[in-house]
Amino acid sequence: MKPALEAFLVERGLTLSQEKTRIAHINEGFDFLGCSLRKYNGKLLTRPATDKVRAFAEKIRTLIKRGVALPTFQLLIRLNRVLRGWLNYYRPWVSKATFTLIDTPVYQALWWWMRRRHKNRQKHWLYGHYTRP
Secondary structure, three states: OHHHHHHHHHHOOOOOOOOOOOOOOOOOOEEEOOEEEEEEOOEEEEEEOHHHHHHHHHHHHHHHHHOOOOOHHHHHHHHHHHHHHHHHHHOOOOOHHHHHHHHHHHHHHHHHHHHHHOOOOOHHHHHHHHOOO
């Protein structure tokens, strides 16, 4: 299969990179454009790649840590833009479990931000101040 693909690409003036090319069985899976493609029990599932999910969680943490001095409204606008863009990119694939996993780092980072902002306040006050019933 590989020689046929290389011949096809040569006709078009392209080459296949030997360092980056990896031939894998579909049951083993592979990553492509931030997604992990793999066949589970005969069904092909496309999920967000694990390394991309970790990188996104770290991006959220740094965004919140850098926005410590921002007013609440501005921080939430920036956070919503990043979250909405990432969620819209991965929405067409099997992503529900991944979106649930992302909730935890976002919540923890925001909780850290609230505790830093109001060091002498109690937990119930923070919930009442930053959430709506």
